[in-house]
Amino acid sequence: MRFSLRRKIMTIACGAAIVPIVVMLVLTSVLETRLADSVATEIRALIKSHISQVTSDLYEQCQSANELLTLETERALMVFNTLFEDGGEIRVLEKESVWTTINSRSDKATLGLPILMIGNYSMTSAKRKNNPLPLLAEAFSISGAYGTIYQRVNIEGDMVVVDSTTVGNEKMAPGVMFYSLDNKGQRNSVIDGVLAGGTVYEHEDGDDGIRYVAFHPLRDGSGLIVGMFAVYMQDDISENLHDSILKTSINKSGFVWVLGTKGVNRGKYIMSRSNNLKAEKASQVTDANKDLIFQIIVKAIRVGEGKLISKEYEWKLAPDEAGRMKLSVYTYFEPWGWVIGSGVYLDEYNGVKARLTGTMAELGKWLGLAGFVLFVITLIVSFYVSGLIANPISHMVGIAKMIASGNIFDAKKSIKMVEKVCPNARKAVRNVHKQENLDETGLLFLSVRDMVDSLSSLIGQVQRSGIQVTTSSTEIAASAHQLGATVGQQAAATNQISATSSEISANSGELAVTMGVVNDSASSMASLAQDGQDGLKTMIRIMEELSDSTSSITDKLSCINDKANSIEGIVSTITKVADRTNLLSLNAAIEAEKAGKFGQGFSVVAGEIRRLADQTSVAALEIENMIGNMRVAVDSGVVEMDSFASDVRHGADKASKLGKKLDGIMRGVRDLNPRIEQVNDGMSAQAQGAEQISDAMVQLSDTATHTSEALGEFNRAATQLNEAVQGLRSEVTRFKVSE
Amino acid sequence: MLVLTFRIAEYSYALKAMLVAEVVPPAIYKELPRSPEYVKGIFNYRGTITPVVDLSMLATDAPCKSMMSTRVIILDLADLDSSEPRGEKFLGLLAENITETISIVDSDFESSGLEIPDAPWLGKVARVDGGMLQLIEPGKLLSDELRMVLFPKEDMVQVDG
Numbered sequence: 064m065r066f067s068l069r070r071k072i073m074t075i076a077c078g079a080a081i082v083p084i085v086v087m088l089v090l091t092s093v094l095e096t097r098l099a100d101s102v103a104t105e106i107r108a109l110i111k112s113h114i115s116q117v118t119s120d121l122y123e124q125c126q127s128a129n130e131l132l133t134l135e136t137e138r139a140l141m142v143f144n145t146l147f148e149d150g151g152e153i154r155v156l157e158k159e160s161v162w163t164t165i166n167s168r169s170d171k172a173t174l175g176l177p178i179l180m181i182g183n184y185s186m187t188s189a190k191r192k193n194n195p196l197p198l199l200a201e202a203f204s205i206s207g208a209y210g211t212i213y214q215r216v217n218i219e220g221d222m223v224v225v226d227s228t229t230v231g232n233e234k235m236a237p238g239v240m241f242y243s244l245d246n247k248g249q250r251n252s253v254i255d256g257v258l259a260g261g262t263v264y265e266h267e268d269g270d271d272g273i274r275y276v277a278f279h280p281l282r283d284g285s286g287l288i289v290g291m292f293a294v295y296m297q298d299d300i301s302e303n304l305h306d307s308i309l310k311t312s313i314n315k316s317g318f319v320w321v322l323g324t325k326g327v328n329r330g331k332y333i334m335s336r337s338n339n340l341k342a343e344k345a346s347q348v349t350d351a352n353k354d355l356i357f358q359i360i361v362k363a364i365r366v367g368e369g370k371l372i373s374k375e376y377e378w379k380l381a382p383d384e385a386g387r388m389k390l391s392v393y394t395y396f397e398p399w400g401w402v403i404g405s406g407v408y409l410d411e412y413n414g415v416k417a418r419l420t421g422t423m424a425e426l427g428k429w430l431g432l433a434g435f436v437l438f439v440i441t442l443i444v445s446f447y448v449s450g451l452i453a454n455p456i457s458h459m460v461g462i463a464k465m466i467a468s469g470n471i472f473d474a475k476k477s478i479k480m481v482e483k484v485c486p487n488a489r490k491a492v493r494n495v496h497k498q499e500n501l502d503e504t505g506l507l508f509l510s511v512r513d514m515v516d517s518l519s520s521l522i523g524q525v526q527r528s529g530i531q532v533t534t535s536s537t538e539i540a541a542s543a544h545q546l547g548a549t550v551g552q553q554a555a556a557t558n559q560i561s562a563t564s565s566e567i568s569a570n571s572g573e574l575a576v577t578m579g580v581v582n583d584s585a586s587s588m589a590s591l592a593q594d595g596q597d598g599l600k601t602m603i604r605i606m607e608e609l610s611d612s613t614s615s616i617t618d619k620l621s622c623i624n625d626k627a628n629s630i631e632g633i634v635s636t637i638t639k640v641a642d643r644t645n646l647l648s649l650n651a652a653i654e655a656e657k658a659g660k661f662g663q664g665f666s667v668v669a670g671e672i673r674r675l676a677d678q679t680s681v682a683a684l685e686i687e688n689m690i691g692n693m694r695v696a697v698d699s700g701v702v703e704m705d706s707f708a709s710d711v712r713h714g715a716d717k718a719s720k721l722g723k724k725l726d727g728i729m730r731g732v733r734d735l736n737p738r739i740e741q742v743n744d745g746m747s748a749q750a751q752g753a754e755q756i757s758d759a760m761v762q763l764s765d766t767a768t769h770t771s772e773a774l775g776e777f778n779r780a781a782t783q784l785n786e787a788v789q790g791l792r793s794e795v796t797r798f799k800v801s802e
Numbered sequence: 803m804l805v806l807t808f809r810i811a812e813y814s815y816a817l818k819a820m821l822v823a824e825v826v827p828p829a830i831y832k833e834l835p836r837s838p839e840y841v842k843g844i845f846n847y848r849g850t851i852t853p854v855v856d857l858s859m860l861a862t863d864a865p866c867k868s869m870m871s872t873r874v875i876i877l878d879l880a881d882l883d884s885s886e887p888r889g890e891k892f893l894g895l896l897a898e899n900i901t902e903t904i905s906i907v908d909s910d911f912e913s914s915g916l917e918i919p920d921a922p923w924l925g926k927v928a929r930v931d932g933g934m935l936q937l938i939e940p941g942k943l944l945s946d947e948l949r950m951v952l953f954p955k956e957d958m959v960q961v962d963g
Contacts, residue, residue: 656804
């Protein structure tokens with residue numbers, strides 16, 4: 064494919080327009096990717112630091128709550144100790160009372176126990192039911208702590224609850240047994256500690272882990288440990304902590320959670336705050352989540368208390384649901400055996416990322432659109448401008464090609480066409496006298512136009528001149544030829560004339576002899592003409608007689624015609640009579656029929672009459688036909704006679720004219736004789752003259768031969784000239800200046 | 803039986819001679835304006851104004867050619883309608899080629915077997931030399947309509963009176 068000037072210009076323009084846009088698009092997409100990455104990292108860091116903060120806050124909160132709880136419990140214990148010291152002697156009576164025990168190991172539901180006395184109060188089932196010891200009530204009102212009194216059952220240290228101010232605590236209801244051996248046969252550490260005479264502190268298992276219970280031995284007057292009492296704070300602190308934790312919110316659905324690590328709570332949620340607590344709880348049962356939770360617990364314990372661990376994992380709310388990515392930060396709180404954590408769903412932050420990348424994509428789209436619009440505008444503008452530049456040049460190229468091939472006429476036509484079509488050319492033509500206003504293509508157009516004009520006029524001039532020279536030389540040659548021919552003819556003519564004149568002289572002699580014979584013939588012709596005239600006169604007379612007899616025949620024929628007419632009249636009358644007769648016979652026949660038998664004879668007569676009438680009719684018809692034929696014959700006879708008469712008259716006229724002519728001939732012949740004599744004399748003189756002419760002609764013929772030779776030379780020169788001019792013309796003809 | 807033959811177009815027809823009063827040559831007719839085309843006109847038959855019906859026109863819608871043999875058959879109305887008095891009213895029938903009477907035996911006539919509602923007057927047919935001959939029943943020729951036109955009753959009442 065030819066890469067034309069126009070395409071080149073358009074390619075450069077479009078390239079200049081489109082390249083920056085493409086670079087911008089590439090840069091935008093690179094920037095978008097980078098920005099998205101860095102934003103994602105930033106957001107992650109931000110989230111992480113946020114939830115780390117939340118987790119560490121929670122940890123602090125739990126720690127301070129724990130400290131508070133410990134302090135409060137110790138203070139309460141002091142209160143209880145003081146009150147027990149003031150409350151009077153503790154002793155065990157010989158007398159027994161019966162307790163209904165709440166017991167998981169023995170079928171024996173009742174137990175006889177010696178009565179434990181604290182001051183003046185006896186710890187019997189009947190006394191203490193719904194009526195706790197005033198001491199305990201006082202202690203509760205002072206310290207806000209619940210108190211429970213156990214009585215020692217045996218030497219091993221099994222205890223039974225004999226009084227309590229607790230509310231809703233099944234383990235400390237009156238009658239509940241507290242065995243010194245657990246189910247596996249291990250000594251209970253609390254009872255051992257109490258029997259050793261010390262105070263034992265314990266975070267109660269089974270509950271939410273933040274009940275802090277202090278156990279203290281009760282001694283009688285002899286210092287024997289006859290029981291113990293347990294003290295723990297009201298649940299205010301733990302409830303406050305719960306509220307505080309549950310109120311912590313992170314973003315939309317972020318939440319904090321607390322997992323137990325000890326006892327029955329191991330691997331279970333102690334607390335969780337999420338938009339869908341039930342679903343979260345239910346989600347624990349899925350195996351994958353269970354594994355995950357144990358991993359978290361193990362790791363938290365291994366890393367140690369108060370150390371923050373971050374973990375990103377997939378969390379499924381239901382086994383068959385697609386999981387959501389979650390980022391959590393957690394730590395281990397040892398005193399309560401809690402793993403405290405807070406987490407968010409990562410996909411909630413996708414919106415921010417999406418908005419950011421969306422903006423970039425929008426930017427890219429607009430850039431693309433702007434690029435396309437720019438490209439289209441550039442294409443149109445460059446198409447137009449390149450047209451301005453390339454069109455005139457391509458036209459000029461076409462014109463130059465035509466000139467090169469010699470077709471100047473087409474070149475001129477093409478220039479006129481370009482003037483019409485090309486605005487630049489029109490402008491050039493308008494500004495032909497102000498060339499400083501024109502651009503290069505305009506100037507090129509004007510120059511080419513002038514060049515073609517000049518060339519055209521030059522070639523035209525040359526061609527015309529060539530034609531003129533050719534014409535002239537041809538004319539000269541033709542003239543020379545004609546002249547040669549004329550001279551030849553002249554020579555021939557002179558020869559002929561000389562021959563003819565000899566012949567004339569010979570013929571003249573013979574003519575003189577012939578004239579004598581003619582003279583004799585003329586005399587005999589005059590007498591013959593006389594005889595002819597007499598014959599004609601006789602003929603004319605006979606013809607006149609014939610004409611007369613013809614007219615008499617015509618008269619007779621018309622007479623016959625009249626007769627025929629009268630016969631016709633008679634026949635018509637006969638026909639009428641016959642008709643009447645027929646009618647009559649009909650009526651007669653009818654009447655006869657009516658008359659019946661009497662009419663029979665008459666009927667026959669009527670038939671005869673009718674037959675006669677018919678015959679008459681037939682005869683009349685025949686006569687009529689004959690008369691008709693006769694009249695036709697007579698009419699044609701009249702016509703023929705008329706034409707015969709006119710022929711006869713015509714013949715008579717012609718005969719009389721012939722007679723007159725014969726008269727003329729006779730007179731002519733008589734005059735002829737003396738003239739023939741004169742002709743004879745003339746003939747002799749002519750014979751002599753002819754001989755003289757013949758001599759002169761021979762001399763003329765010689766001269767003509769010389770002239771002819773000279774003309775041959777001239778002719779050759781003219782032919783050479785013509786050939787030279789033809790050569791010139793054929794060269795110039797290559798240039799076509801007209802159609 | 804004697805019949806009077808005539809011709810309509812190219813075919814021969816016949817009337818019983820007993821019914822014919824007379825055959826007369828054609829005369830000059832007084833035309834009756836706005837009368838049916840086949841009513842040729844009226845003329846003076848022996849002192850009686852007699853209407854003439856062109857049979858050719860009635861049968862073929864072409865008038866009779868003017869020839870010697872074209873004649874008028876006069877019928878006495880009494881022969882057609884027995885209630886009419888004899889010799890007072892006549893009807894003329896114009897037809898071509900009325901030149902012959904033929905005597906034919908009654909039994910030679912046969913029924914044509916056709917009933918043409920527009921031409922109830924066509925009667926029996928007989929074979930004769932040179933073709934067929936069909937009888938014309940003049941009694942049926944005079945339809946009620948034509949009769950009203952040609953012989954109005956009022957006039958007759960007046961004449962009777």
